[in-house]
Amino acid sequence: xxxxxxxxxxxxxxxxxxxxxxxxxxxxxxxxxxxxxxxxxxxxxxxxxxxxxxxxxxxxxxxxxxxxxxxxxxxxxxxxxxxxxxxxxxxxxxxxxxxxxxxxxxxxxxxxxxxxxxxxxxxxxxxxxxxxxxxxxxxxxxxxxxxxxxxxxxxxxxxxxxxxxxxxxxxxxxxxxxxxxxxxxxxxxxxxxxxxxxxxxxxxxxxxxxxxxxxxxxxxxxxxxxxxxxxxxxxxxxxxxxxxxxxxxxxxxxxxxxxxxxxxxxxxxxxxxxxxxxxxxxxxxxxxxxxxxxxxxxxxxxxxxxxxxxxxxxxxxxxxxxxxxxxxxxxxxxxxxxxxxxxxxxxxxxxxxxxxxxxxxxxxxxxxxxxxxxxxxxxxxxxxxxxxxxxxxxxxxxxxxxxxxxxxxxxxxxxxxxxxxxxxxxxxxxxxxxxxxxxxxxxxxxxxxxxxxxxxxxxxxxxxxxxxxxxxxxxxxxxxxxxxxxxxxxxxxxxxxxxxxxxxxxxxxx
Ligand code: AMP
Ligand code: ZN
Numbered sequence: 150x151x152x153x154x155x156x157x158x159x160x161x162x163x164x165x166x167x168x169x170x171x172x173x174x175x176x177x178x179x180x181x182x183x184x185x186x187x188x189x190x191x192x193x194x195x196x197x198x199x200x201x202x203x204x205x206x207x208x209x210x211x212x213x214x215x216x217x218x219x220x221x222x223x224x225x226x227x228x229x230x231x232x233x234x235x236x237x238x239x240x241x242x243x244x245x246x247x248x249x250x251x252x253x254x255x256x257x258x259x260x261x262x263x264x265x266x267x268x269x270x271x272x273x274x275x276x277x278x279x280x281x282x283x284x285x286x287x288x289x290x291x292x293x294x295x296x297x298x299x300x301x302x303x304x305x306x307x308x309x310x311x312x313x314x315x316x317x318x319x320x321x322x323x324x325x326x327x328x329x330x331x332x333x334x335x336x337x338x339x340x341x342x343x344x345x346x347x348x349x350x351x352x353x354x355x356x357x358x359x360x361x362x363x364x365x366x367x368x369x370x371x372x373x374x375x376x377x378x379x380x381x382x383x384x385x386x387x388x389x390x391x392x393x394x395x396x397x398x399x400x401x402x403x404x405x406x407x408x409x410x411x412x413x414x415x416x417x418x419x420x421x422x423x424x425x426x427x428x429x430x431x432x433x434x435x436x437x438x439x440x441x442x443x444x445x446x447x448x449x450x451x452x453x454x455x456x457x458x459x460x461x462x463x464x465x466x467x468x469x470x471x472x473x474x475x476x477x478x479x480x481x482x483x484x485x486x487x488x489x490x491x492x493x494x495x496x497x498x499x500x501x502x503x504x505x506x507x508x509x510x511x512x513x514x515x516x517x518x519x520x521x522x523x524x525x526x527x528x529x530x531x532x533x534x535x536x537x538x539x540x541x542x543x544x545x546x547x548x549x550x551x552x553x554x555x556x557x558x559x560x561x562x563x564x565x566x567x568x569x570x571x572x573x574x575x576x577x578x579x580x581x582x583x584x585x586x587x588x589x590x591x592x593x594x595x596x597x598x599x600x601x602x603x604x605x606x607x608x609x610x611x612x613x614x615x616x617x618x619x620x621x622x623x624x625x626x627x628x629x630x631x632x633x634x635x636x637x638x639x640x641x642x643x644x645x646x647x648x649x650x651x652x653x654x655x656x657x658x659x
Contacts, residue, residue, distance in 0.1 A: 191460035416444035
């Protein structure tokens with residue numbers, strides 16, 4: 150089976166083949182977070198879809214060499230313009246935390262020194278790693294073994310200076326009268342190939358905005374910053390152009406090049422990364438290496454919305470994973486909720502959706518537990534889950550149709566009947582069905598996660614004994630008493646559900 154993937158670069162859905170088709174190795178660079186705050190679940194929608202892409206390739210037998218950067222310098226607050234303006238997001242975080250410290254409101258568990266932006270970056274990077282691990286992102290396991298797979302730009306300054314020098318030597322970059330090193334967009338004919346924001350459309354004002362402040366010193370208004378000398382910037386390094394800091398775009402070009410090579414197979418990000426960030430990455434990388442491609446396929450996830458608007462820090466309409474766990478959600482439900490809508494459609498986040506995802510997982514888990522218990526029972530070799538597995542993978546190969554894949558799985562789960570036919574094939578057991586289910590979870594990644602709600606201060610033994618007492622009351626047809634016990638549980642924040650499998654309970658998601 151071959152993966153068909155929509156490529157933002159060609160605007161086509163194409164069959165995926167790695168650079169070297171004889172090697173089953175894929176090189177994959179994922180733009181990661183800027184660690185100036187806790188990542189919100191909108192950010193995680195982009196990261197988790199990259200994880201789904203990686204897992205799909207792994208199901209198809211590829212080894213995926215994935216790198217995800219953790220940006221700790223140079224990402225400016227006004228990142229919609231190529232030549233990002235405003236303040237460095239890390240400096241904003243340092244100021245915010247200094248104020249929080251003064252008023253005794255540092256984030257829980259934080260002993261971070263707000264005057265040290267690197268300490269601030271490390272604090273949020275650690276939180277990001279924890280949240281990513283909780284959501285089952287495989288890159289985190291890789292990075293535990295090899296930390297360079299989640300690189301920090303501040304550790305690649307030497308390589309950035311070297312790429313900027315190459316760009317200057319090749320006349321793709323220049324030092325302007327303000328001392329800043331700019332990339333010259335006119336020197337690269339294919340500028341605009343990813344986003345459609347060519348120099349002409351930018352000039353006519355149809356494309357993304359350009360920074361007006363620096364227009365006077367640039368050869369072209371769309372030229373963007375590679376290195377900015379700034380002796381007052383909190384984070385600065387010596388360079389041939391004075392003490393200063395790198396532009397955000399050059400960071401990813403350099404880390405991708407250093408860790409994965411001149412030409413890579415895949416590059417991912419959220420839809421807002423297409424322009425300017427990824428357009429600028431292509432320009433720098435191709436001009437520095439002289440190669441006709443930087444990344445062969447570009448993968449972009451559309452935004453997670455809340456009430457029709459983008460979930461974002463600046464709008465204040467966001468949830469972090471931590472917020473949702475505190476409300477009783479499980480990491481598995483959050484993961485499923487963020488991957489179940491096709492990555493090229495907007496997804497709208499609701500608490501109801503999260504509850505539905507939890508119900509879905511509970512149903513799969515019940516079947517998994519049952520199959521585990523009966524795995525030695527003889528069965529037909531072509532059980533519903535074994536058949537579903539092929540169709541599940543086929544849906545994923547259709548441009549990551551996760552909703553379709555879940556539909557296939559649910560069809561098998563909903564109509565589950567066990568064809569126990571010991572005569573049919575003496576060697577087949579329900580173990581094969583269990584294995585098929587677990588293999589599908591290699592993509593969904595929900596069984597591995599801690600799916601029991603964070604229980605807070607719930608008294609579990611008391612809940613268990615109340616549920617037992619309610620069952621006895623029902624057996625004895627004492628309906629009034631059974632209802633009273635259910636209400637008592639509700640008052641404790643516990644919802645119960647009766648079905649053919651018995652009574653289950655969950656912490657109520659507020
Ligand atoms: P940042 O930490 O601001 O660099 O953002 C990290 C990633 O999250 C980028 O790839 C963004 O494109 C992505 N992103 C930000 N907001 C959303 C959202 N509401 N939905 C999906 N992806 C998002
Ligand atoms: Zn990037």
